[in-house]
Amino acid sequence: MTNLVAxxxxxxxLENAAKQESRFPLMVRRIDTPMPDRLDKHxxxxxxxxxxxxxxxxxxxxxxxxxxxxxxxxxxxxxxWHLIRYYEMNLLRSALAECYAPATANKMLSxxxxxxxxxxxxxxxxxxxxxxxxxxxAVPGTRLPAGRSLEPKEIRALFEACAEAGPQAARDAALxxxxxxxxxxxxxxxRLDLEHLDRTEATLRVIGKGHHERIAPMSAGVRxxxxxxxxxxxxxxxxxxxxxxxxxxxxxxxxxxxxSIRLIVKRRARQAGIRSCTPHDLRRTFITSLLxxxxxxxxxxS
Numbered sequence: 001m002t003n004l005v006a007x008x009x010x011x012x013x014l015e016n017a018a019k020q021e022s023r024f025p026l027m028v029r030r031i032d033t034p035m036p037d038r039l040d041k042h043x044x045x046x047x048x049x050x051x052x053x054x055x056x057x058x059x060x061x062x063x064x065x066x067x068x069x070x071x072x073x074x075x076x077x078x079x080x081w082h083l084i085r086y087y088e089m090n091l092l093r094s095a096l097a098e099c100y101a102p103a104t105a106n107k108m109l110s111x112x113x114x115x116x117x118x119x120x121x122x123x124x125x126x127x128x129x130x131x132x133x134x135x136x137x138a139v140p141g142t143r144l145p146a147g148r149s150l151e152p153k154e155i156r157a158l159f160e161a162c163a164e165a166g167p168q169a170a171r172d173a174a175l176x177x178x179x180x181x182x183x184x185x186x187x188x189x190x191r192l193d194l195e196h197l198d199r200t201e202a203t204l205r206v207i208g209k210g211h212h213e214r215i216a217p218m219s220a221g222v223r224x225x226x227x228x229x230x231x232x233x234x235x236x237x238x239x240x241x242x243x244x245x246x247x248x249x250x251x252x253x254x255x256x257x258x259x260s261i262r263l264i265v266k267r268r269a270r271q272a273g274i275r276s277c278t279p280h281d282l283r284r285t286f287i288t289s290l291l292x293x294x295x296x297x298x299x300x301x302s
Contacts, residue, residue: 043081043119047111050118052211055187055258063111070095081115082124089136102141109136147281149288150274155180157272167232167251168244170225172264175241175256177225178204179265179279182216183286185209186261186279192240197226 044064051057061076068079071088092112096105113134119125150158162173178189188208196205202223204216218226232251233242239255256264261279269277 082119097139105139154274161272170229174229179282181222
């Protein structure tokens with residue numbers, strides 16, 4: 001785990017080389033205090049080590065690097081997180097409220113509060129200073145949710161774009177079927193292994209957000225798409241949805257990355273001639289369909 005965080009830290013040199021000036025320079029008190037070299041004694045490093053997934057670590061790393069620069073420091077490693085007080089937190093809140101949607105700003109503030117909590121647990125920050133710093137209020141306001149639900153004709157066009165021969169088309173159709181038919185997130189689909197598929201019961205065992213496990217039933221359409229993909233994939237253990245090489249002609253036993261799933265959906269939408277969409281839009285379409293069915297059933301009963 002420490003090596004994973006250390007690899008994130010090594011990204012700082014690359015990012016600093018191409019770094020642009022911050023849009024929101026804060027007039028904060030410059031604090032030049034050396035930080036511990038060991039990651040397990042560094043509040044931000046300890047926070048990242050505690051994240052359960054590489055995606056969570058990468059996201060937290062990006063947020064903390066942004067916050068460090070807003071506070072006038074070079075990067076995560078050089079920022080004395082244990083000396084941040086209510087003054088800096090309040091200025092940070094104002095800058096985030098100006099430049100980000102409320103939900104994003106509050107998520108970033110929450111991550112910083114967690115880092116300060118690690119500093120307190122390490123004995124690097126007093127209880128009074130910690131409680132005052134994290135007492136900065138949340139950014140008020142809401143935004144309409146991003147994304148959209150797909151129309152039935154758009155869904156048909158997506159699957160028609162996967163109608164050509166070859167393993168890549170079969171895999172992409174299976175991916176679309178899982179996202180649309182089971183309501184999975186892109187990260188959920190990336191985590192699927194062959195052992196999570198129960199073809200007898202027609203279910204998928206999904207390890208979702210927060211490592212919560214659930215059973216997702218599959219419709220006949222999802223089963224058909226998966227069966228076609230498994231003919232090409234075979235029954236070897238490993239990721240259910242595999243990466244491709246050689247222009248999509250050769251299957252390799254490597255898990256699809258979440259970003260790869262996003263690009264697949266985007267490419268198929270472009271080929272289908274529909275508006276661009278994301279894996280979360282397909283999940284939204286699934287949820288919208290469930291709500292429509294529930295409301296229809298209620299109307300029928302009343």
